[in-house]
Structure formats: structure tokens, C-alpha cells
Amino acid sequence: MxxxxxxxxxxxxxxxxxxxxxxxxxxxxxxxxxxxxxxxxxxxxxxxxxxxxxxxxxxxxxxxxxxxxxxxxxxxxxxxxxxxxxxxxxxxxxxxxxxxxxxxxxxxxxxxxxxxxxxAGHAATRLECGPIGFETQTGQFELDGLPLKLTAFEWRVLSALMLRKDTVIERLDLMERVYEGDADVDSNSLEVIVGRLRKKIGRDRIETVRGRGYRLTAGDAA
Structure with missing residues (x-):
């Protein structure tokens, strides 16, 4: 955010x-x-x-x-x-x-x-996508009911995807919600963050939509 x-x-x-x-x-x-x-x-x-x-x-x-x-x-x-x-x-x-x-x-x-x-259109304070839970008022993510440890950048990416789950977020839009205006951003930095998230929550839960961006789905644990 x-x-x-x-x-x-x-x-x-x-x-x-x-x-x-x-x-x-x-x-x-x-x-x-x-x-x-x-x-x-x-x-x-x-x-x-x-x-x-x-x-x-x-x-x-x-x-x-x-x-x-x-x-x-x-x-x-x-x-x-x-x-x-x-x-x-x-x-x-x-x-x-x-x-x-x-x-x-x-x-x-x-x-x-x-x-x-x-x-983002959510009335409930707790959001869920498959085994991923997000307590929006505390900012805490869970995976299978256990706390999920995330870096600040990982948290920003996952929260943006979670708030718009099952919706494609364009790459540029996602980057603009993750980095501060004066940040020196490497061209593949977002992909690196997404890769780290996939290792933590399951590879298939963040879908790459070629030419557009990313989408969070319930996915599989693989």
C-alpha cells in the first residue's frame, strides 16, 4: 500500500x-x-x-x-x-x-x-483466498492458520493482490503501489519479490498473466 x-x-x-x-x-x-x-x-x-x-x-x-x-x-x-x-x-x-x-x-x-x-470493496475486516488469510486491521497474513512472515515489499505486493483477489493487476499499477516515488527501482525487482512470495505461499497462487500483470487465486500448494 x-x-x-x-x-x-x-x-x-x-x-x-x-x-x-x-x-x-x-x-x-x-x-x-x-x-x-x-x-x-x-x-x-x-x-x-x-x-x-x-x-x-x-x-x-x-x-x-x-x-x-x-x-x-x-x-x-x-x-x-x-x-x-x-x-x-x-x-x-x-x-x-x-x-x-x-x-x-x-x-x-x-x-x-x-x-x-x-x-477495494470489502466490508469484512478479514479477507481469505484459499489457505491465505489477511487480517486487514492488524496487517497480519496467515497461511493455513499460521502467521506468515513477510518483508515490507512482500507485504505490499501480497496486500495489493489480496485486496483485488481473482483480478489481474497490471504490472505498472502493482509497482506504483509498492515503491515510493523517489525509489531507484531495478527493472526486474517486482519479479524477484513475486518469486519470493511464491516460495512462501505456493507457486500456483500468484498467476502471471502474460503481457498484463499478476492475479492472486486460491491455486494449488505446488
Whole structure:
């Protein structure tokens, strides 16, 4: 899962990014409204965390322009503004959730996971595909009921496939959800990650659709 974090506080922004990365999210940071508007309209994100009080452009205007441009990514407003009028303005602009500062990082993470899950069309918090289970609120994967140990990149790939199981995810789309915007990505790095996942969950459970991408299926254990 790739998150756009829009936060101008020079200490808080990196601290939130570190906390999200510790939960396996890929994170891009924008510290002002102009950069936020550009990234939100041109890059692929599973969700955005958006502050309201930003340099150059207010967060509400950024969000309003995203929606006008047809960008439907889930947006969680994270701000010190707790007045009812600010909340109304945020939701009218197209926000999906609203969290005020100070906050607990654990709550932010759970809200983000819930937003991404619902955006993918899932109401239940636990997803299953054959013997693979995914507890979306904790981020824990299981195989045959036992915890599955994954690297951050493996988790991002498998979560993207799990949220859209039985659906082909194009290679470029999958890469955009796995790597941060400034990452130096090797041309075959995604294939390496998929290969490692196949060794952990079973070769036939991730299907390669030639010329398009990958699809997660119940598959066989072979």
C-alpha cells in the first residue's frame, strides 16, 4: 500500500512516515499544498493523509481539486483544526475520514487500513483466498492458520493482490503501489519479490498473466 502524506511540520511529517513504514506502507511526503496537489493528481496512491493548514495552498482546496480531477483515492484529514465548521468543509470537499491532533499513530494506521479495504470493496475486516488469510486491521497474513512472515515489499505486493483477489493487476499499477516515488527501482525487482512470495505461499497462487500483470487465486500448494 502506498500512502501520500501531506504534512508541513518538519518534525511530525517524518515521524508519521517512519511509523507508517514500520507498518509496511510505502510513503511519499508533500510539505506544501502545491506539491500535494501535483502528486495527488499524477501519482497512484491507495490513500492520502492530508493536513489542512499548508503553505501556499490550503488542504481543503487541494482536496477539492483532486475530486474535480476525478481522483477518488480515500483521503483522511489529519489536522489540529477541530471546529465543526472545519470538519464540515473537509467532508464537503470530499474527505472520507477526519482525525484531529494530537492523535495515536495506532489509530491512524487502523483508519488508513479500513479506508483502503473499503475502497477495494470489502466490508469484512478479514479477507481469505484459499489457505491465505489477511487480517486487514492488524496487517497480519496467515497461511493455513499460521502467521506468515513477510518483508515490507512482500507485504505490499501480497496486500495489493489480496485486496483485488481473482483480478489481474497490471504490472505498472502493482509497482506504483509498492515503491515510493523517489525509489531507484531495478527493472526486474517486482519479479524477484513475486518469486519470493511464491516460495512462501505456493507457486500456483500468484498467476502471471502474460503481457498484463499478476492475479492472486486460491491455486494449488505446488
Amino acid at each position: 502506498r500512502i501520500l502524506l501531506v504534512e508541513d511540520d518538519a518534525d511530525l511529517g517524518p515521524a508519521i512516515a517512519r511509523a507508517l513504514r514500520a507498518e509496511h506502507f510505502a510513503v511519499d511526503i508533500a510539505a506544501n499544498g502545491i506539491d500535494a496537489g501535483h502528486l495527488g493528481e499524477t501519482e497512484t496512491y491507495d490513500a492520502a493523509v492530508l493536513d489542512l493548514g499548508l503553505p501556499h495552498r490550503d488542504g481543503v482546496s487541494v482536496l477539492r481539486d483532486w475530486r474535480a480531477a476525478g481522483r477518488d483515492l480515500p483521503v483522511l484529514i489529519l489536522t489540529a483544526r477541530d471546529a465543526w465548521s472545519d470538519k464540515v468543509a473537509g467532508f464537503k470537499a470530499g474527505a472520507d475520514d477526519y482525525l484531529t491532533k494530537p492523535f495515536r499513530v495506532e489509530e491512524l494506521v487502523m483508519r488508513l487500513r479500513a479506508l483502503v479495504r473499503r475502497a
